[in-house]
Amino acid sequence: MTQKKTVHPYIPNSAPEVKAQMLRDVDASSTEAFYADVPAALRFQGLMDLPEPFLSEYALRRHVEGLLRKNTTTQQVLNFLGAGCYQHHVPAICDEVNQRGEFLTAYAGEPYDDHGRFQSLFEYCSMMGELLEMDVVNVPNYDGFQAAATALRMACRITGRRRVLLAAVLSRDKLSRVRDYLKPEIEIEIVEHDPKTGGMDLKQLEILLKTGSAAVYFENPSYLGCLETHGTEITDLAHKHAALAIVSVDPISLGVLAPPVRYGADIVCGDIQPLGMHMQFGGGQAGFIASQDDEKIVMQYPSRLFGISPTRVPGEYGFGDVAYDRTSFAKREEGKEWVGTAAALWGITAGVYLALMGPQGMKEIGEGILYRTRYAMQEIGKIKGVCTDGFSAPHFKEFVVNFDGTGRKVSELNAALLRKGIFGGKDLSREFPWLGESALVCVTEVHTQEDIDRLVSTLKEVLS
Amino acid sequence: MKNITAERFTNGKPNLRRFHQARWDEPIIFELGQPGQRGILVPEVEEGIKSQVGDALAGIPDGLRRTDPPKLPEMAQPAVLRHYDHLSQENLGADFNIDVGQGTCTMKYSPKVNDQLARMPEMTELHPLQDESTVQGILEIMYRFEQILKEISGLERFTLQPGAGSAAIYTNASIIRAYHEGRGEAKQRDEMITTIFSHPSGAACAKVAGYKVITLYPDPEGYPDLEALKAAVSERTAGLLITNPEDTGIFNPRIAEFTRIIHAAGGLCSYDQANANGILGITRAREAGFDLCHFNLHKTFSTPHGCGGPAVGATGVTQDLARFLPVPTVDFDGQKYFLNYDLPDSIGKIRPFYGVAPVVLKAYAWVMALGAAGLREVAEVAVLNNNYLMKKVLAIRGVSAPYAAGKRRVEQVRYSWQKLYEETGIHSEELGIRAADFGVHYWTSHHPYVVPEPCTLEPTESYSMEELDEYAAILEHVAGEAYSDPDLVRSAPHNCTVHTIDHHPFDDPQQWAITWRAYLRKTGQEH
Numbered sequence: 003m004t005q006k007k008t009v010h011p012y013i014p015n016s017a018p019e020v021k022a023q024m025l026r027d028v029d030a031s032s033t034e035a036f037y038a039d040v041p042a043a044l045r046f047q048g049l050m051d052l053p054e055p056f057l058s059e060y061a062l063r064r065h066v067e068g069l070l071r072k073n074t075t076t077q078q079v080l081n082f083l084g085a086g087c088y089q090h091h092v093p094a095i096c097d098e099v100n101q102r103g104e105f106l107t108a109y110a111g112e113p114y115d116d117h118g119r120f121q122s123l124f125e126y127c128s129m130m131g132e133l134l135e136m137d138v139v140n141v142p143n144y145d146g147f148q149a150a151a152t153a154l155r156m157a158c159r160i161t162g163r164r165r166v167l168l169a170a171v172l173s174r175d176k177l178s179r180v181r182d183y184l185k186p187e188i189e190i191e192i193v194e195h196d197p198k199t200g201g202m203d204l205k206q207l208e209i210l211l212k213t214g215s216a217a218v219y220f221e222n223p224s225y226l227g228c229l230e231t232h233g234t235e236i237t238d239l240a241h242k243h244a245a246l247a248i249v250s251v252d253p254i255s256l257g258v259l260a261p262p263v264r265y266g267a268d269i270v271c272g273d274i275q276p277l278g279m280h281m282q283f284g285g286g287q288a289g290f291i292a293s294q295d296d297e298k299i300v301m302q303y304p305s306r307l308f309g310i311s312p313t314r315v316p317g318e319y320g321f322g323d324v325a326y327d328r329t330s331f332a333k334r335e336e337g338k339e340w341v342g343t344a345a346a347l348w349g350i351t352a353g354v355y356l357a358l359m360g361p362q363g364m365k366e367i368g369e370g371i372l373y374r375t376r377y378a379m380q381e382i383g384k385i386k387g388v389c390t391d392g393f394s395a396p397h398f399k400e401f402v403v404n405f406d407g408t409g410r411k412v413s414e415l416n417a418a419l420l421r422k423g424i425f426g427g428k429d430l431s432r433e434f435p436w437l438g439e440s441a442l443v444c445v446t447e448v449h450t451q452e453d454i455d456r457l458v459s460t461l462k463e464v465l466s
Numbered sequence: 467m468k469n470i471t472a473e474r475f476t477n478g479k480p481n482l483r484r485f486h487q488a489r490w491d492e493p494i495i496f497e498l499g500q501p502g503q504r505g506i507l508v509p510e511v512e513e514g515i516k517s518q519v520g521d522a523l524a525g526i527p528d529g530l531r532r533t534d535p536p537k538l539p540e541m542a543q544p545a546v547l548r549h550y551d552h553l554s555q556e557n558l559g560a561d562f563n564i565d566v567g568q569g570t571c572t573m574k575y576s577p578k579v580n581d582q583l584a585r586m587p588e589m590t591e592l593h594p595l596q597d598e599s600t601v602q603g604i605l606e607i608m609y610r611f612e613q614i615l616k617e618i619s620g621l622e623r624f625t626l627q628p629g630a631g632s633a634a635i636y637t638n639a640s641i642i643r644a645y646h647e648g649r650g651e652a653k654q655r656d657e658m659i660t661t662i663f664s665h666p667s668g669a670a671c672a673k674v675a676g677y678k679v680i681t682l683y684p685d686p687e688g689y690p691d692l693e694a695l696k697a698a699v700s701e702r703t704a705g706l707l708i709t710n711p712e713d714t715g716i717f718n719p720r721i722a723e724f725t726r727i728i729h730a731a732g733g734l735c736s737y738d739q740a741n742a743n744g745i746l747g748i749t750r751a752r753e754a755g756f757d758l759c760h761f762n763l764h765k766t767f768s769t770p771h772g773c774g775g776p777a778v779g780a781t782g783v784t785q786d787l788a789r790f791l792p793v794p795t796v797d798f799d800g801q802k803y804f805l806n807y808d809l810p811d812s813i814g815k816i817r818p819f820y821g822v823a824p825v826v827l828k829a830y831a832w833v834m835a836l837g838a839a840g841l842r843e844v845a846e847v848a849v850l851n852n853n854y855l856m857k858k859v860l861a862i863r864g865v866s867a868p869y870a871a872g873k874r875r876v877e878q879v880r881y882s883w884q885k886l887y888e889e890t891g892i893h894s895e896e897l898g899i900r901a902a903d904f905g906v907h908y909w910t911s912h913h914p915y916v917v918p919e920p921c922t923l924e925p926t927e928s929y930s931m932e933e934l935d936e937y938a939a940i941l942e943h944v945a946g947e948a949y950s951d952p953d954l955v956r957s958a959p960h961n962c963t964v965h966t967i968d969h970h971p972f973d974d975p976q977q978w979a980i981t982w983r984a985y986l987r988k989t990g991q992e993h
Contacts, residue, residue: 010840012575012768014930015847024854024931033846036853036874037748039717044749050617053610055837059579062835066827070588072603079600083593086818093506095547097585100772103561104554106581109571109771110909111558115487115902117963118557119773122550124981125495131981132536138980141774144629145818178814182640186676222530231527258523260532273818283604284594284819285776295984297975306774309978310494310985313965319494320967324978330670332913335679340670342632343764347772350550357495357546358505361535367508368532372522377515396525420597428595451512 008057076281076425080453084400084444085225085428086146086173087284088276090254090367091448093358096278100351109343113321120321123346124308126353130290133253133356133364134270135261137295140305142288142349146273147176149289150219150250151183152339153271156291156302157217157246158188159338165189167210167245169202169220171228174433191215200228200393204235211243217269221250222262226434226442227375227400228393229259237266253277253290253352255398257364258372269293278355279348288345288352301328304339367447371399374445374454381458382443385465392437399444403427406438408465416441418464424457480936482943485905486961488555495549496982499541506543537983537993556963558907560771564933566855567898567908569878569922570665570713572743572765580831581770584824594819598804604823605803608796611780611830618841619739619759620752621782625791626821631740632667633816634760634779635707638736639675640813641758641783641790642705645734648811655704655733661690663712663880664738666912672707683916688869690718695727703733710754711741713911713922714868715852715875725755734758734787742766743926744849744877747842751782758783767829778825792816844927848877851925851934855879858938859923862945864889868917878924880917883945887919892948892955894919900947900958904940 010016015024025032037045056062081089100106104118113120127139143149154166166184168177170192184190191210194203202220211218218240222230230236237247248269249262254276262270270292279286293299300307309324323329330337359367379401383390387407405412416426427441434440445454474481523531541549565573583589592601612624628634639658646652658672661682669679680698685691690708706728711717718724725735737751737759743766751759763769764777771777783791793812794805805820836844856879859865864886867879883894898908898921911920925934948955959965971977979985986993 007839010836010843012577012835013840013843013847013927014933015851015927016843020931021847021850024850028850028853028857030850030853030874033850036744036846036849036876037717038874039719039876040745040749041719041722044722044753046747046750046753049838049842050747052614052617052838052841053834055840056834057837059835062831063579063583065834066583066607066831067586067588069603069607070583070586070827072606073588073592074596074600075587075591076593076596077587077591081593081596083595085595087594089591089593091509095505095543095550098547099550099554101581101585102551102554102559104557104559105773106770107560107562107576108557108773109560109568109573110774111568111907112899112902113967114899114959114962114964115558115907116773118553118555121492121494121556122553123773127980128494128496128982129538131983132538135536136981137984137987144633144775147815147818148629148633175815175818179816179818182814182816183674186643186674229526229530231530234529256532256536258532259526260530261536265529280590281593282590283592283601283823285822285824287818288776295975295980300975300978300980307980309972309980310982311968311971311979313967315965318491318964320964322967322969322972324972324980326972330666334666334681334913335669335673337666337670339674340632340636340667342665342667343630343762343771343777344775345629345772346774348776350773353495354546354550357539357541357549358543359508360499360503360505360538360540362504362540363506363508364536364538365532369522370508370511372526373511373515373519376519376522380518416597420600425593425596425600447509450509451514454515 079423079425080456081425082427082443082445082457083425085442087281088444088446089281089448090276090446092278092280093355095358096351096354099354100347105347105350120308122350122353124310124321126349127308129353129356130292133256133261134292135263136270136292138300139290139292140303140307142274142290142345143305144344145287145289146250147179149271149291150176151180152304153248153269153291154180154184154217154219155339156269157248159302160298161216161244161246163214163216165191165215167191167193167215167218169193170195171200171224171226173225199395200224200226201230201232201395202236204232207236208239211239211245215245217246217248219248223252223398226402227397228395229398231395233265252399255368258368274348274352277352279351286348288348301325302338303328304341306341370447374449375399375401378443378445378454381454385458385462399446400442402437402440403443404438404440410465412439412441415464419460422460424460482904482940487963489963490552490556492549492552492556494982495539498545498549499539501540503540503542505541505546563906564929564937566923566925566929566937567906569909569924570740572924572926574768574926575928576768576770577832580828583831584827589824589827602803605796607827607830609798609803611826612796614833615761615780615782618746619782620750621759622785623788623791624780624782625795626778626780626826627792627816628779628781629817629822630775630777631760631762631779632671634781635667635738636671636674637781637792637816638758638760639672641787642734642736643675644790644811644813645787646704655702657702658704658707659698660707661712662916663714664707664709665740668707668738677704684869688714688716690724692720692723695724699727699731703728703731705734705736707736707738709738709741711876714880715878716870717876721754740765741877744845746845747838748845757787763825763829768832769825769828776822776825778822847927851927851929852877852879855923855925855934855938859941862942864945878922880911881921881923882917883919883921886945886948890948890952892952894921896955897944897948900944900955901940903959903961906937906940
């Protein structure tokens with residue numbers, strides 16, 4: 003390691019003259035004086051063995067760009083992957099706002115110097131509240147997995163019970179996350195799905211509910227794209243047995259689909275990545291949890307909750323933390339779970355998205371996705387040996403394509419599609435072996451008829 | 467022409483800025499726009515699709531259809547932009563101020579080139595499930611960054627999955643649990659030890675992971691109490707979750723003894739390296755005997771804080787514990803990078819996919835701009851800045867730095883305005899709010915306030931001597947006001963976007979309003 007000594011642009015006081023003066027000012031002969039408490043045995047000797055740096059900004063940019071150019075983007079390839087991370091159009095204003103240094107580089111200031119952060123997050127929560135028709139929405143937590151896991155823990159604290167029921171059709175990754183998070187004290191039971199519709203098996207649900215559960219959790223649409231058409235029956239059954247109904251929802255569907263509160267949900271959760279976040283290799287996820295304004299429920303949220311309040315100046319809006327004493331910031335292990343840095347900037351961005359879209363935009367995007375989903379299912383389903391109607395439920399954005407009738411494996415078909423410039427749907431054969439050779443295909447508003455037709459014709463080509 | 471410049475100085479020192487934050491008196495977004503306005507149009511569905519499909523909603527039962535449109539704003543695009551630009555100006559990002567006042571948060575400069583790189587479509591437009599052959603670039607960055615963290619910590623494997631520091635602490639608590647389960651001791655080992663000057667999430671995450679939490683308080687000198695540790699360990703000890711230097715900026719010189727005692731009792735030691743900025747290349751987790759650690763990439767590794775995320779809590783472990791890491795790890799077979807799910811003992815998933823990749827990219831670029839000597843320079847200048855600022859601050863009337871009297875601190879100091887409070891009745895919180903009138907701010911500390919009337923300053927390496935002088939001058943000025951004109955301080959802020967907020971509604975279920983719709987309902991307005 004022979005790095006040249008340099009004055010670094012990120013480190014103002016690395017200029018030797020300044021450094022020397024500051025050391026004199028604090029009566030230190032060298033910076034060694036500040037490490038007197040670090041025992042010799044713990045001192046790292048010499049310089050760390052790290053790659054040679056690119057000291058000029060130009061060289062650094064060239065290096066990193068070189069690495070990134072090894073990637074192929076969904077702008078270069080026609081993409082039909084979803085499964086929790088979605089390619090939607092990101093409006094320019096979303097990027098414009100979340101790139102502003104005032105938001106990008108702020109952290110945890112007070113409601114005075116950071117009024118803009120508080121108001122924009124309050125507004126995000128408020129717009130989500132309109133979409134969900136619920137009065138309480140949290141400042142975003144990490145992602146939809148965490149939102150589901152926390153919603154389940156909240157239900158256990160509210161009901162005093164330690165068992166939850168989950169719909170069977172659930173991402174294995176999400177199930178893994180939820181299992182780990184609930185493991186120490188909460189038992190998980192899986193409610194099987196109705197193999198015909200893809201929805202929940204109501205008979206089994208009723209049997210399981212009889213032995214006492216805190217919550218019934220299902221997704222709308224499910225991980226496999228099926229809409230749960232028996233929402234009211236499920237939540238009625240849950241409530242009959244004094245359990246809460248938790249529904250995870252794709253927020254981009256809610257311009258056309260009913261908010262879960264309309265079919266009885268007590269807590270609604272999900273991921274806001276579709277609302278203005280680039281996919282970023284999975285880096286755009288952020289979670290939300292929502293409920294009605296019931297103190298019993300509100301006091302169980304671990305997240306920040308921002309509220310509106312008057313200031314001493316008439317007509318001036320102020321903001322602050324609601325029921326701060328719930329949180330681990332206030333009470334350490336006596337708080338509810340924990341709170342910390344999560345995904346606030348994506349919350350602000352989702353607010354921008356909802357403001358741009360308005361009621362009409364949300365309706366149109368939802369309808370457009372329903373149209374394209376149906377069209378893609380019909381067209382792909384026409385291919386010989388390929389089946390898209392395994393589940394009779396209506397679908398939103400995603401659906402299962404089964405290739406058993408072709409005798410071909412999804413992995414080899416996807417490899418063939420890739421050679422033709424298409425990312426095929428997610429291979430489900432390992433995640434859901436009972437679905438045989440199946441792929442989870444995703445279409446959104448970014449897919450034109452021509453894109454879908456190209457998928458169909460290319461599939462026909464590689465199958466022939 | 468008169469000498470304007472001379473009027474900006476008094477007795478050779480620059481005057482304080484006559485700062486005033488933007489005050490747009492911005493309406494709530496629901497008050498803006500007009501029915502029928504549109505902020506963006508969405509792609510139209512082609513007639514060919516419509517005619518084939520017919521009714522898009524066919525088969526969807528009435529109860530699942532939205533009947534009332536969501537009451538979202540209806541705004542034209544420039545109005546949306548202007549609203550958010552106003553709000554952004556009413557927010558004090560680190561780009562705009564001498565942000566040394568958010569101690570423990572390491573508010574350093576986030577290089578713009580890294581943000582620009584993370585906005586390239588080769589980063590933003592990647593689906594996480596793309597074929598591995600099409601994401602070799604980002605996988606290589608994740609792999610390379612892991613190698614860097616291994617050297618910085620001395621530990622042997624990392625996951626970049628946890629979404630921030632607390633998620634990383636939880637991940638470590640989960641790994642500790644899995645380790646004891648594997649040895650059949652999970653039931654017996656139900657206690658986790660932490661210290662009061664470690665982050666509250668140390669205690670909170672341990673509790674969520676199923677542990678009883680034992681919190682050690684400092685000895686009279688402010689160091690974690692070794693005798694208290696000895697008294698706390700037993701066959702029930704699962705592990706230690708500890709920060710070093712702690713949030714006081716005091717480095718625990720007996721840290722290796724702490725880890726030895728925990729190991730002797732059969733526990734594991736997890737190092738919260740949230741405060742690593744002052745010790746990069748100086749001392750590492752490995753030599754101190756830690757089995758696990760984590761770094762906040764949004765702190766030490768410069769990635770922007772984003773108003774509170776997205777972030778990454780990079781989590782490292784020894785080779786023995788690598789089998790418990792969340793799946794997948796990013797591996798290299800000599801030819802290509804790949805996602806490795808073959809970890810049968812894994813605790814499972816911590817986050818969807820692989821973590822916040824653009825944050826990893828920015829952190830990687832930051833290290834690659836500095837190298838080993840640069841990181842060492844970061845640490846040394848950060849502690850120099852801290853000790854320089856400490857000398858300036860301690861010269862101010864009413865303030866002290868409790869514990870370790872006469873000793874140097876590492877990268878931050880938790881000060882106390884207790885004396886000032888006793889002499890003026892002004893609380894530290896009030897003083898911090900008054901400081902915001904001059905375009906800076908500071909944070910007190912987590913609760914409980916073990917240090918009374920706390921104020922935690924962490925200058926990092928990013929601020930010049932002149933800026934530190936300016937910050938100290940602001941503190942000196944507002945502390946002086948506490949003595950000379952306490953009402954001026956008490957009624958602050960005066961130059962911020964908004965004035966004193968009524969806090970009563972926040973803790974009253976009848977009044978609190980977490981959304982606009984709740985506010986309308988609770989104030990008797992039509993929704």
